[in-house]
Amino acid sequence: MIAVTVLVAVVGAGALIAFFQSRDDASLDTGEGGQSAPGVAAPDETDPRLAGGNVILTYRRAEDGVVLRALAEDIAGPPDEALEEVGQAVIVLRRPNQSAGPVVAHAAGRRLVTEQPDDPELRRFVEYFLGRTAE
Numbered sequence: 001m002i003a004v005t006v007l008v009a010v011v012g013a014g015a016l017i018a019f020f021q022s023r024d025d026a027s028l029d030t031g032e033g034g035q036s037a038p039g040v041a042a043p044d045e046t047d048p049r050l051a052g053g054n055v056i057l058t059y060r061r062a063e064d065g066v067v068l069r070a071l072a073e074d075i076a077g078p079p080d081e082a083l084e085e086v087g088q089a090v091i092v093l094r095r096p097n098q099s100a101g102p103v104v105a106h107a108a109g110r111r112l113v114t115e116q117p118d119d120p121e122l123r124r125f126v127e128y129f130l131g132r133t134a135e
Contacts, residue, residue: 038125039105039112047106051134053087055126056106058095059117064103067117068092075126088131108134 050056057068072090076083083089098104101113105122107129114122 037110038121038128039107039110041109042106042111043109045106045109045111049084049089049091050106050108052085053108053129053131053133054084054089054091055130056091056093057122057126058093058098058104058106060094060096060098060102062094062096064117065092065094068103068122071117071123071126075123076130087133090126090130107132 047056057072059065059068069092072079072092076088076090079091080089084091100111101115103114103117103119103122105112105114105125107125110125110129112121112125
């Protein structure tokens with residue numbers, strides 16, 4: 001009886017693992033079926049901090065900084081060098097002369113330009129790319 005119970009438990013655990021692995025997709029979906037990755041391809045996004053999985057939010061207008069820092073802290077916590085070293089940081093930088101747009105999200109090989117710091121696509125971008133290393 002104990003052997004049957006152990007066998008059922010092992011088979012059940014195997015089935016559960018197979019189920020979850022079939023749902024796991026670690027690849028970067030760029031639009032070929034399913035939902036596409038946010039932003040656009042940007043091969044020039046080569047900042048070494050991005051390659052490790054960090055996301056950088058840059059902004060032009062001073063007033064956008066408060067909103068972006070709040071978003072970054074909500075997703076990744078307060079600024080922390082240890083998080084940046086392991087690719088889990090959202091870095092917020094002011095670039096008053098940036099020409100791409102008022103707000104730009106940067107990830108390894110991807111970019112998203114928005115007009116407003118509270119654009120919901122920014123959150124989606126950060127959550128999608130935070131922790132994803134360059135391939």
